[in-house]
Amino acid sequence: MQGILQCIVLLVYPILAAVQLIRNHKLLRSLSFVERFSNWYIDINIKNRGKRVVLFYPSFLVKSWFFVLITVFVGDNSGLQFVFFINLNVATVVFYGWMTPHTTKERKWLEYFNDVMIMLLTYSMICMTSFLVDRRQGERPIKGRKLSLTGAGIVGVGSDELDMKFNMGYIFMALFGILVIGNFTYITNFITIRFIRKRKLARLKQNFIDNEKTRVRNPT
Numbered sequence: 001m002q003g004i005l006q007c008i009v010l011l012v013y014p015i016l017a018a019v020q021l022i023r024n025h026k027l028l029r030s031l032s033f034v035e036r037f038s039n040w041y042i043d044i045n046i047k048n049r050g051k052r053v054v055l056f057y058p059s060f061l062v063k064s065w066f067f068v069l070i071t072v073f074v075g076d077n078s079g080l081q082f083v084f085f086i087n088l089n090v091a092t093v094v095f096y097g098w099m100t101p102h103t104t105k106e107r108k109w110l111e112y113f114n115d116v117m118i119m120l121l122t123y124s125m126i127c128m129t130s131f132l133v134d135r136r137q138g139e140r141p142i143k144g145r146k147l148s149l150t151g152a153g154i155v156g157v158g159s160d161e162l163d164m165k166f167n168m169g170y171i172f173m174a175l176f177g178i179l180v181i182g183n184f185t186y187i188t189n190f191i192t193i194r195f196i197r198k199r200k201l202a203r204l205k206q207n208f209i210d211n212e213k214t215r216v217r218n219p220t
Helices: 002-023 031-040 051-073 078-099 105-126 159-217
Strands: none
Touching: 002 031, 002 051, 031 051, 051 078, 078 105, 105 159
């Protein structure tokens, strides 16, 4: 029961976020709203893109939920899972290109980079299943053993196929490592720039206060 309630909350949360942002679109720049909900539309160009851009964060949550639901409801049919994964990722790229919520070149490239890397990871996982068949003919599984889409349970499989599937594991890990490094680099750079900017603003504010105090003490 607790798990069902958690799923309901996580499914309803993006809807509530979208409704809140659309209803208060004119208040997105107000200080009180920014302090409470700025994480929902940070780095989003809310000035020139209209109301649709505020749906980027809720749509991102919905997409993540679809990725989870595909594996849950499709079951053991990995072929159908890959079809849904690929089409969902393509739809995400099209949706992002239509919405264009970000104005900075770095953030745009990060989003496209993530989508491309997810697509490559999906293709590499396909190569580790029985979609990659043996080139040798006339080999059959032993009676009582099922043909597994993961490659396990296939008897008489050629060494070329096994080597390919084995090497695809390394390719998958390399692609995943590139994905992690790319996002970590962007996050580190983003945090560093914000920290430097806050320090500069704090220094300018303190200088302004000091100048005002000096002007009050020594009026000309």
